[in-house]
Each structure stands twice: as C-alpha cells, then as structure tokens.
Amino acid sequence: MRTLAIARTDGYLEPCGCGGQQAGGLARRAQLLRDWRAEAADLVALDLGNFGSQPAAVPVVARALGAMGVLACGTAAEDLADYPTFTTACREAGLAHTSLVPPLESGAAPPAAIVVSGPGGPVCGLLSLCFGSLANAALTARAVDELERLHAAQPALPVLLISHRNVATTERLVAAIPGALRPVAVLAASDSNEPAPAWERDGLWWVPVAQRGRALVRLRLVRAAAGWEVRATAVLVADGPRDVAVQAMVDDYHRSTAPPPVASTPAPYPPVTACVPCHSGAVKAWRQQPHAHAVETLEQAGRLQAGCLRCHDERFRRDGQRSPAGDRGIECATCHDALADHLANTQRRPSSGARAACEGCHTAENSPHWDHPTYLTKILAACRAR
Ligand code: HEC
Ligand code: HEC
C-alpha cells in the first residue's frame, strides 16, 4: 500500500482574513500533514505546483513545501514562466519536479517524468502535463516516451499523471496511451477552491485537486489482482492550528517585501477633509466606519502589501502610493465620482458607485457574507448622518 497527500498550492501562502475567511494556508497545511503522518508513517506528500504569479514568493513556497516534507511537484505554466527562479528554489528545498513542456528562453531541458521515493523506497512514478507550446499530438508522443522510460526502469511502479489541462483534453491524451503504460490515476488540477470527490472512468481514477492549497487529498494505492486499487478522500484545510516554523517563513517573506512608499504629495482626488464644511455629519460617521480603518487593519495584520492595499487603500488604487496617517482607506472618492466639479459648484451633484463598484472589492472570496441591501444600509446610515 502507498499513502499520498496531495495539494495544489497555487502561490497561496495564507488566507487574507477578509470577511473572517480563514481556511487554508501553508502553515495550516503543514500542521495537518504532521497529524496525518502520525497515523500513516509511510505518507508521501506531493504538490500540483502552480506557485503563483508573484516571482518573489516562489522561494518561500518551495521552502515551505520542503519543510513539510513534500517530495515532488508537477509544474504548471506559471511555474515555468518563472523557470530559473523556480528550478533553483526547488533544488534548494529538495523538491523534485516534473513537467512535459519545452523550456522557455532559459534553454534548460524540461524536467521529465520522475520516480518519487519515500523512506521505504520508490512510491510512484509522476508525470505532469502542463499548458505550453506543444500541440496535443506532440505532447501525447512525449508523454508515451516518458511513460515507456519509466516503465522500463521500474515496471511494477504505479504511475500518477498530473494534468493542468482540462478533463476532455486529458481524456483524449490518456486514450492514446497503450494499456501497459496507463497511469493508475489522473490528478486533475481544478480551478475550484473546494474539495471534490474522485470518480472512475474505464478503470482510471480522476482525482480533482482544488487550487490554492485549500484542499488536501489523501490517496491510498492498494495492490490488487489487476494492478492498483485507488481510494481518494479530499478534505478542506480549514481553521486548524498552524505549524510554527512554516508560519515564521511566511511572516519573514512578508517582512522582506518592502511596502509601497507613503505619499508626500497631495492625493490626486478630493480628500475627505474637503467635505467637512458641508457634510460634517457624514464625515464624522464615516470616520467611525470600517471603511475608514481599512489601512489600519492591514497595519495590524502586518500586511502592508500591494496585493492587499489594492482593495484597502484608495490612494494606493489611484497612484500606487500609501496614504499618510489620517483620513484614509475606502474614502468618499472611492464611491463618489465627479467630486472636483461638485466642490467647484455644489449644484453639480456627484454620482455614487453602483452595486458593481462595491462588488469589485466585496468579492465572494473577500466578503463571503456580502449581501448588497444589508451592507448598503450601513453605508447610507453614515452618508445621511447630519
Ligand atoms: C479584492 C479586494 C480585497 C483584497 C485584495 C484584500 N481585501 Fe481584505 N477585505 C476586503 C473586503 C471587501 C473586506 C470586508 C469584508 C466584509 O466585512 O464583508 C475585507 C476585510 C479584511 C479584514 C477583516 C477586517 C475585520 O477586522 O473584520 C482583514 C484582516 C483583511 N481584509 C486583510 C487583508 C489582507 C491581509 C489582504 C492581503 C493579503 C487583503 N485583506 C486583501 C477586500 C479585500
Ligand atoms: C460647499 C459645501 C459642500 C462641500 C464642500 C461638499 N458638498 Fe456635497 N453637497 C453640497 C450640497 C449643498 C448638496 C446638496 C444637498 C441636498 O440637496 O440636500 C450636496 C450633495 C452631495 C451629495 C448627494 C448627491 C445627490 O445626488 O443627492 C453627495 C454624494 C455629496 N454631496 C458628496 C460630497 C463629498 C464626497 C464632498 C467632499 C469631497 C462634498 N460633497 C463636499 C454641498 C457641499
């Protein structure tokens, strides 16, 4: 029997905490893996790769996966786009990786199919199909070559195919693989954040692996008369405890990324103070509101980063700088347009953001309890205050 734990990180270090959303993250996954290892000492961990769109985060993701004992990952397009950093980061973290995509400009050879070995010897073969410049026919031919090579070296080894392509394309590709070389399961990179059940078709198991490291799949390969029997369960990496060492790596990464500069020039839009003479009640009420404290929220969380500021700081949204202390956050100008005209002549009324404008920030992920009428009522209570 072989026991594997599989996730797909997707460059996801930790949950942001917006709207109380706390599921997942590297540190929680590390702790969960530790618990699983206490039950199954032979557990081998894999990752479906996709280390995210932030090149600076690639090394910390690789280091964290290395620290949690992840042995191998299957690369996706995003990883290969950052090929030199990614390869170096994996090497330093002791992570093997596999992909069937030609190298980019780097000129390096693409990582091919690999044998994943645990403490007790070889566990499985691994091959990753990724988006890339290869046409399907060429990709299939390469996959068959790699599987033949694996089979010749390790005939009894179960092979897992990671696919970053969609199910229909992968099905066509798998259909072209000769019977003796067929994988026992396809680990299908899924765009969903939620765990989903595996399914069987024509003797092949399809195991969806949710993105952003939010789900951990436990895969058991049991020897059966005709090859390997596959059992998969997927669980959400929820609000559990965090591994202290991995959390420290994430915190160090955040400390090492310099926050954007604090602006020394006036805001390129009318500031809140300009409204005080005629809307003092609204301004006073706004200052009591969460919108007026959205930057402090990030300061308290120690996360003054571009990725967070883009929804928490109006000044940053406009010109990439942080607001100095004072009135800042989601300001009057975030929701009210044509304010300069209004200040020049109060007969000219400013407009107010429609529902869609709220939902640019209040997304399903960042505001899971969003309900437009309820939230709007709170805003109007402030704007109508005398
Ligand atoms: C897509 C826009 C968006 C991004 C990006 C974003 N936030 Fe938020 N954040 C929100 C919204 C909207 C809320 C309010 C959610 C609610 O109450 O429904 C929020 C609320 C929060 C809260 C909760 C405040 C409280 O005390 O209730 C924290 C903490 C937070 N965000 C931190 C972060 C961090 C850290 C990041 C970056 C890693 C981040 N946010 C990125 C939109 C965003
Ligand atoms: C010199 C006084 C004055 C200043 C300064 C001023 N306003 Fe007004 N504002 C008015 C008046 C007068 C009205 C119309 C009030 C009414 O009809 O009850 C108005 C109406 C509004 C309305 C409602 C528009 C509508 O269609 O009903 C908004 C929104 C508004 N102001 C936003 C702002 C903001 C934001 C600022 C600061 C950038 C600001 N105002 C600064 C005088 C001012």
Ligand code: HEC
């Ligand atoms: C530029 C991004 C942005 C826009 C646009 C935005 N919000 Fe928010 N909103 C936030 C953030 C960030 C928070 C959390 C602030 C904090 O607690 O630090 C928040 C918090 C809130 C809260 C407080 C929730 C609570 O727990 O009490 C309400 C209500 C709200 N928003 C309503 C709205 C409405 C209604 C609109 C549209 C008219 C809107 N927001 C537009 C980013 C935005």
Ligand code: HEC
């Ligand atoms: C999160 C978005 C948001 C922010 C921030 C915001 N407003 Fe509003 N405001 C609205 C919306 C939405 C309306 C309702 C417009 C409507 O009824 O069509 C409104 C209405 C108003 C009105 C008209 C109130 C009435 O009597 O009907 C005034 C005045 C106003 N806002 C002033 C302000 C001022 C001043 C600030 C900053 C201190 C501010 N608003 C910040 C979204 C916002």
